[in-house]
Amino acid sequence: MARxxxxxADRRLIDLAAQYGVEVSARHLERWRSRPNPLLPAHQxxxxxxxxxxxxxxxxxxxxALVVWLARNRRxxxxxxxxxxxxxxxxxxxxxxxxxxxxxxxxEDLAKQLRRGFGPLPVxxxxxxxxxxxxxxxxxxxxxxxxxxxxxxxxIDRQVLxxxxxxxxxxxxxxxxxxxxKAEPLGRTDFLFQSAITAMAGPGEMAPDTIAxxxxxxxxxxxxxxxxxLLETDPRDPLAALAAAPLHQLPxxxxxxxxxxxxxVAQAAPIERLQAAWTAAGEIAAWAETxxxxxxxxxxxxxxxxxxxxxxxxxxSGASRTFLLTGLAEPNPTPAEQTVTAVQLIFMADxxxxxxxxxxxxxxxxxxxxxxxxxxxxxxxx
Numbered sequence: 001m002a003r004x005x006x007x008x009a010d011r012r013l014i015d016l017a018a019q020y021g022v023e024v025s026a027r028h029l030e031r032w033r034s035r036p037n038p039l040l041p042a043h044q045x046x047x048x049x050x051x052x053x054x055x056x057x058x059x060x061x062x063x064x065a066l067v068v069w070l071a072r073n074r075r076x077x078x079x080x081x082x083x084x085x086x087x088x089x090x091x092x093x094x095x096x097x098x099x100x101x102x103x104x105x106x107x108e109d110l111a112k113q114l115r116r117g118f119g120p121l122p123v124x125x126x127x128x129x130x131x132x133x134x135x136x137x138x139x140x141x142x143x144x145x146x147x148x149x150x151x152x153x154x155x156i157d158r159q160v161l162x163x164x165x166x167x168x169x170x171x172x173x174x175x176x177x178x179x180x181x182k183a184e185p186l187g188r189t190d191f192l193f194q195s196a197i198t199a200m201a202g203p204g205e206m207a208p209d210t211i212a213x214x215x216x217x218x219x220x221x222x223x224x225x226x227x228x229x230l231l232e233t234d235p236r237d238p239l240a241a242l243a244a245a246p247l248h249q250l251p252x253x254x255x256x257x258x259x260x261x262x263x264x265v266a267q268a269a270p271i272e273r274l275q276a277a278w279t280a281a282g283e284i285a286a287w288a289e290t291x292x293x294x295x296x297x298x299x300x301x302x303x304x305x306x307x308x309x310x311x312x313x314x315x316x317s318g319a320s321r322t323f324l325l326t327g328l329a330e331p332n333p334t335p336a337e338q339t340v341t342a343v344q345l346i347f348m349a350d351x352x353x354x355x356x357x358x359x360x361x362x363x364x365x366x367x368x369x370x371x372x373x374x375x376x377x378x379x380x381x382x
Contacts, residue, residue: 009043009060016064022071032070037098039070039084066092081105082335089278089338096271103274106340107263111250114200114259121252131205131254135196144188149328156292157220159299160312166304170224173316177224179232185217186210202256203242211238218321227318241354265346273346273378280374281333281341287374288327313370320372349378356380 006014006026017024032040044060069087081102088094088102118134121127146154161170174180186194191214198206206214212231219225231238246260248267253259266274291314294307314320323341330337356364356379364380371379 007043013063013067017067017071020064020068022068024067024071028071028074029067032067037080037084037101038095039080039087039098040066041093041095062093066094079335085278085335085339088275089282091275099271099274100266103266103339103343104263106336106343107259107266108250110199110262111253111257111259114257115252117196118200121254127254128201128205131197131201134200135193138196139189139193142189144192146188147329149325152292152328153325154220156295156299156311157223157315160295160304160308160315161220161223163299163304163308166308166312169309169312173224173226176226177229177316179229180216180224181222183216183222183228184213185221186213187217191217199258201254202258202261203239204256206239208232208234208238215318215321218318218325219315223315225318226316241351261347262343265343265350269346274342276377277342277345277349278338280345280377281338283374284323284327284341285331285333286327287372288324289331291324292328317370319370320375323372323374345375345378349375353380 006029010026010029013029014024014026029040032038033042040063043063066087069090069092070083073083073086081098084094084098085102088099117138118131122130160166194206194210194214208231212228215228215231216223216225237243242261245255246257246264248264249255249260250257250263269277291307291311295311298304298308314324323345326341330341333341352367356367359367367379368376
């Protein structure tokens with residue numbers, strides 16, 4: 001319950017907020033500071049050196065912007081975590097514990113879905129067999145039809161593959177990936193099956209050849225893909241960067257579960273990195289739509305140019321295809337959707353950075369050119 005008389009520091013916050021035309025009460029401030037997951041940090045305390053001790057609160061004027069924002073964005077029944085994420089995304093000083101809790105929710109929700117879908121971990125018996133059986137029961141065998149977003153992207157892929165001006169480039173790419181014509185991409189149902197296995201058991205459960213088939217399944221059939229070719233032929237472990245067990249664990253899951261990896265990102269990533277990832281995730285929808293619209297316009301005019309060439313490069317490298325599909329499927333992402341994407345971006349970027357640390361300057365330059373703009377802020381490319 002709010003105090004009958006606000007502290008001098010709270011009174012100053014209320015008065016400063018009023019200068020912005022915002023009415024804030026002591027009860028509002030108390031509610032925003034309430035635990036768990038406070039939206040408003042407590043005032044810093046100063047100690048005036050009284051002989052018997054004691055302290056007094058001082059209004060931190062940096063909090064005024066947050067108080068004004070909360071007052072303008074409060075809504076009955078609004079999700080507290082989503083409110084915290086939006087304020088954090090706006091650069092406001094939301095308490096770190098609240099920010100991390102909000103970023104951890106997607107991993108916690110995924111863990112609940114996995115426990116519900118797979119059931120309790122087996123005490124005895126073959127864990128791998130249990131995972132595969134559970135994934136099969138979850139996904140079923142019925143082949144999924146492509147979504148409207150997937151059909152749009154596939155249509156662009158086919159047109160770009162058939163563009164006469166790009167024929168020399170495609171010939172060169174085909175020489176780099178000679179197995180593309182005979183490759184067997186994962187179908188949508190098989191992709192979901194493998195995704196369920198990986199979500200529960202961890203990335204180490206997916207063989208390089210399966211990852212290559214999954215990557216090929218995201219582009220038009222027969223398209224050469226250099227990343228897939230490397231996965232199929234390079235003897236090095238492509239998942240070595242993810243070999244370490246996640247530091248933070250959720251109950252009822254294998255240690256290497258993707259949910260634990262994402263939970264560790266939320267709990268351990270520097271707060272500045274979470275902020276950068278949130279901003280990057282918010283840029284994906286516009287980037288995806290702009291990329292599609294630009295290449296569609298060039299193809300419709302019969303004048304393939306920079307956008308078409310960039311699209312072809314993206315098909316060959318495959319680095320950004322999953323985020324292209326995400327951006328098109330979520331044109332106006334909710335805070336929950338943006339949080340999922342932000343955590344996935346850090347997870348992917350951390351794996352890339354581990355590899356880049358052992359890469360020469362040419363490799364880092366290639367990543368700088370191939371990575372989509374929203375991902376560059378999270379990569380160590382010099």
